Amino acid sequence: MAVQTMCATKTQNIDATVKQIEMLKKAGAALVRLAVDSKADVEALKQIRPQTDANLVVDLQENYGLIKDLAPYVQKVRYNPGHLHHRHPEISPRDKVKLMIDVAKDNDLALRIGVNFGSLGPNAGAGMDQMQIALSSAYEHCDYMEQFDFASYVVSLKSSDPQSVININTEFAKQRPQVPLHLGVTEAGMLPDAEIKSRMAFEKLLAQGIGDTIRVSIAIADSEKDSEVIIGKQIVDDVNAGRFTDFRSFKDYGTGINVIACPSCSRVENGKFVQLAGLVREAVEEFKGRRLTIAVMGCRVNGPGETDHADFGMWCAPTFVNLKKGTNLIGQFGYGEVVEKLLDEIRKDNL
Ligand code: SF4
Numbered sequence: 001m002a003v004q005t006m007c008a009t010k011t012q013n014i015d016a017t018v019k020q021i022e023m024l025k026k027a028g029a030a031l032v033r034l035a036v037d038s039k040a041d042v043e044a045l046k047q048i049r050p051q052t053d054a055n056l057v058v059d060l061q062e063n064y065g066l067i068k069d070l071a072p073y074v075q076k077v078r079y080n081p082g083h084l085h086h087r088h089p090e091i092s093p094r095d096k097v098k099l100m101i102d103v104a105k106d107n108d109l110a111l112r113i114g115v116n117f118g119s120l121g122p123n124a125g126a127g128m129d130q131m132q133i134a135l136s137s138a139y140e141h142c143d144y145m146e147q148f149d150f151a152s153y154v155v156s157l158k159s160s161d162p163q164s165v166i167n168i169n170t171e172f173a174k175q176r177p178q179v180p181l182h183l184g185v186t187e188a189g190m191l192p193d194a195e196i197k198s199r200m201a202f203e204k205l206l207a208q209g210i211g212d213t214i215r216v217s218i219a220i221a222d223s224e225k226d227s228e229v230i231i232g233k234q235i236v237d238d239v240n241a242g243r244f245t246d247f248r249s250f251k252d253y254g255t256g257i258n259v260i261a262c263p264s265c266s267r268v269e270n271g272k273f274v275q276l277a278g279l280v281r282e283a284v285e286e287f288k289g290r291r292l293t294i295a296v297m298g299c300r301v302n303g304p305g306e307t308d309h310a311d312f313g314m315w316c317a318p319t320f321v322n323l324k325k326g327t328n329l330i331g332q333f334g335y336g337e338v339v340e341k342l343l344d345e346i347r348k349d350n351l
Contacts, residue, residue, distance in 0.1 A: 001206075002030035002213040003232035004182075006059065008222050011035055011266040012044040018051045020225060025054045027226035028233050031213070033057040033078065035266035042069045049073040057112070059265070061301055062086045064096050071107035078112035078156075081137045082121040083301075093121070097144045110152040113141040116186055117159040118297075118306030130159070130309075131168050138172060142179060154212065155179050158186035160260045160295075160306065162200035169201075173210045180212040187217065187295065187306055189261040190281060194218040195231050199245050206239040219261035219277045219296075228263070257284050260295040260310060268298035269316040272335050276321070279339050280314070287346055294342070311349075312342060325349070 009016040057076040061083045084093040157168045188194035198216045216232040261277040277296040295310035297303035307313020313324040321338040
């Protein structure tokens with residue numbers, strides 16, 4: 001069971017990224033993921049590679065073609081099927097995947113098909129819910145792997161809701177038992193919620209033999225990022241030893257205030273994000289007793305999609321924060337004023 005995580009530093013901040021990779025490796029991370037979105041990120045990766053012997057995974061979003069440049073420097077590439085539709089719409093997702101598979105074969109890389117409920121592609125058929133769309137996307141991409149005769153791949157199916165993570169991974173494992181699964185509750189928020197949500201999903205799945213790698217996502221300061229690995233390893237050890245959390249005391253968990261927050265990464269638009277997520281969690285305590293989901297996201301990658309499904313959402317831009325109610329944009333506010341605006345909107349909503 002490989003415990004993995006992702007750097008929250010800017011990939012182009014080479015010293016900080018190398019330092020964080022080493023911290024994560026020392027904590028026991030079997031794989032460390034980095035975001036690469038541009039040629040400048042690839043150049044940074046080239047300089048990072050000789051400074052660490054950690055197994056590196058690159059997280060590609062829209063810029064799938066970068067795989068050709070970065071392949072010699074990493075062991076694995078994660079792509080998100082939902083983001084393959086954005087660039088070069090004249091090229092089919094199947095052809096984009098073929099390009100990635102060809103590069104992966106030539107460079108002995110593994111691939112991860114990383115499906116995320118917050119950024120699903122246009123796989124929706126009439127009446128399909130998020131789980132069905134996500135599964136259809138995963139099956140489609142597994143089929144591409146088989147058509148192009150590529151076996152070194154793993155699938156992840158992530159949601160911010162632990163029960164959805166259990167349901168979708170159980171179903172996938174039933175349909176495609178031969179495909180390895182990477183497990184994660186994405187945007188699990190801050191501690192202790194992030195650990196509770198991860199344990200809810202992982203303990204259940206791992207105990208059934210579902211899952212080959214895991215990541216615990218925590219919105220936490222860069223200097224404490226190794227907590228993701230330490231907690232992940234603890235969960236694996238507990239399951240191996242037959243120690244399971246008694247979730248009876250959490251029976252109402254998720255029925256009150258639920259703050260979803262991404263763990264942040266190189267793409268985070270403003271370094272104030274983690275602080276903002278903490279301020280939101282403290283501030284919304286005044287609504288204790290109400291049933292509210294508030295999503296706080298670090299950038300535009302999963303920000304717009306994940307906030308669509310929350311009662312209120314915030315997603316960060318470099319100098320302002322987009323504040324939403326459901327799918328509607330309320331406005332764009334400075335980092336210093338947005339929490340008060342959120343509270344005003346929630347109070348109004350209670351009238
Ligand atoms: S939402 Fe953006 S900043 Fe947050 S983890 Fe995802 S890609 Fe990184």
